[in-house]
Amino acid sequence: MTSASNLPPVATNRPVLKKGDRGTNVRELQTLLYDYGAFALACIFGLPEALIDGDFGDDTEDTVKAFQRQVFLTVDGIVGNITWQALIRKAPINMPVLRRGSKGELVSRVQIRLIISGDYQGAIDGDFGVATEEAVKSLQRRNRSDVDGIIGNGTWILLSQIKEAECLP
Numbered sequence: 001m002t003s004a005s006n007l008p009p010v011a012t013n014r015p016v017l018k019k020g021d022r023g024t025n026v027r028e029l030q031t032l033l034y035d036y037g038a039f040a041l042a043c044i045f046g047l048p049e050a051l052i053d054g055d056f057g058d059d060t061e062d063t064v065k066a067f068q069r070q071v072f073l074t075v076d077g078i079v080g081n082i083t084w085q086a087l088i089r090k091a092p093i094n095m096p097v098l099r100r101g102s103k104g105e106l107v108s109r110v111q112i113r114l115i116i117s118g119d120y121q122g123a124i125d126g127d128f129g130v131a132t133e134e135a136v137k138s139l140q141r142r143n144r145s146d147v148d149g150i151i152g153n154g155t156w157i158l159l160s161q162i163k164e165a166e167c168l169p
Helices: 024-036 040-045 058-070 081-089 105-117 130-142 153-160
Strands: none
Touching: 024 058, 024 081, 058 081, 105 130, 105 153, 130 153
């Protein structure tokens, strides 16, 4: 598969972070997650100080996993180079181009996101068929993007902006 991301990699020079780590790199991670809007508690309480504490605990791990899911990365709770790049860019990284005929778990994840957006009512079957293509076109049209039914870099960004859950007022 060809890569949809035509942007050069971001030089991160940041360490791999995981649950149990502490320090300024964790604080930077938490700040990026907060800025992205990934902390569920932040939108409820509006208190970044309570969340940006430099301690990679359960809340930070859960938030990293939510972010990884949001930008279609492997969901493991570990912040490696690709997760750092996605956080810095606030967008998916190194995603394949998907089009009619594509199959697999990533297509299923796209179908779920398209159901959430209201663009797709079909089965979550991992098969990028006509219905999925039409749903992608609908999403592209609503967002005034190039309408081609193909999931390239711009459409990956649109898909990553569809939140799986929103904060309640």
